[in-house]
Amino acid sequence: MDFAHSPAIGLSFKPQHFADALTNMAAVDFFEVHAENYLGAGGEPHRQLRALGEQRPLTIHGVGLSLGGHHAPDAHHLRRLRALLQRHPPQLFSEHLAWSSHGPVYVPDLLPLAYDDASFARVAVHIDVAQNALGRRLLIENPSTYLALGEPLAEAEFLSALHQHTGCGLLLDVNNVIVSCHNHGVDARAYLQHFPFHAVAQIHLAGHSRRVLADGSELCIDDHGSATSDSVLALYAEVLARTGPRPTLIEWDNDVPAWPVLAAELARVRIAATRALTQAEAA
């Protein structure tokens, strides 16, 4: 079974957990890191990644290519990414349907784009440029959005067309589906009706928080600061029933808990995945 069709449950790795991860790795099937945190020349970060990669598959997640931006992905950054992917070969490399750079300025955020023809033409070219420069297929992740740009129902079709046009795979972030759909007043199941499940090669799960606005409405914030919510886990089970087994990553990037809490979260997701896949098989 190839990795992209496996029921592996993985964890976004944090350096403070290195010793725990090495001595208690049974809970984790694969590790994911952000590419931009491993572009230094040497030292401890690469030593840790090498040690993890000797024991488990790695996936690498980029946050800086700005594929949705007005300018083509930065050639220098692409060269550095290519070197990283050669140094620590991952099973999968993913990026976002978003932008984060404009001209000389980068912001550490994933900004929304309009899902129109002009954006499509641009993003499709940028994905081609990146896939050629990196010499591999990219997975593109559905973003979490807050503003009335990036309307979710158009997004699922936009991603489907990108997959058809560029051959890229998709990373389905189920938490982002819940967050974006809530923020735009769209039913998450309606969103998924438009989603090309056959192109999904990886799934992300994470926690989100809620903020009450002045008019009493609630905004969902994709802050990766807690356990995956029950609503996200329920939708994940429905997704798995459609996709079949897919490597699933738990992202916990803020208020990062101690290793035992993460191990328990991995076990919780594994149980949900096993149940969903068993039920789908029986049906």
Add this chain to the structure above:
Amino acid sequence: MNAMRSAEFIAAQLDADAPSLTGFALGANTAARFAVHRHTCRSGLINALRTAYPSVVTAVGDAYFDALAAEFIQASPPSSPVLQEYSPAFPDFVGHFPPLAEWPWLSDVARIDWARREAFHAADADALSAAHLQSWPVETLMRASLGLHPSLYTLTSSNPAWSLWHCLQSSGQSLAEDGWRAESLQVWRIENGVHMRLLRAGDVTLRRGLADGLTLVDALQAACTLDLGFEASAALATLIGDGLIVAVTHHAQ
């Protein structure tokens, strides 16, 4: 969103005092929704600077640092998504920040923080052992150029930057009355640990000479000329003991 709008969007994100997005037809609660993006961007950059400059955070306090960083991120936002490289320009900004004019040493403390960051991420290289180096005839070694470890950074300060940096690591410790003098130091990595050593002027000259490609004998000579108390054999032993020599390049006579 067209290109001009993208630039406006980012500018409004970086500036907490700017009004929220104007001229964007983005539906109800645009300001509150845009605030999520502004917070993500600003807290991400301020946290990047806090992580890079922990001694400056200790020196000025959390609230002051955040205000200082907020000024900096607007003046010098990053151009690269590699935030561990953001930003070598901060020490100069601190040095020229008018409200900190009374603390002229702070920018040098910031440079130590940055050198430690650089050393942490520098390329790996195996040090040549004393035994290996001693296997060369002295004359041959003297006429060779020595490659230094990629993690080595030398800093010179007209202030006691090394002592002040150490005071900031142990809260409450203050500098002795007679401790105010210029200091030079090296920052480097052994295995995965970043270390620091106080240097005399001749040590700095030796390291910089070797880094510039001088032969060992020429670099030692330059150090002796500049620093009358410089002891070549002790300085060389330190260089070797610190694991700083990683290559020997012989030159044709």
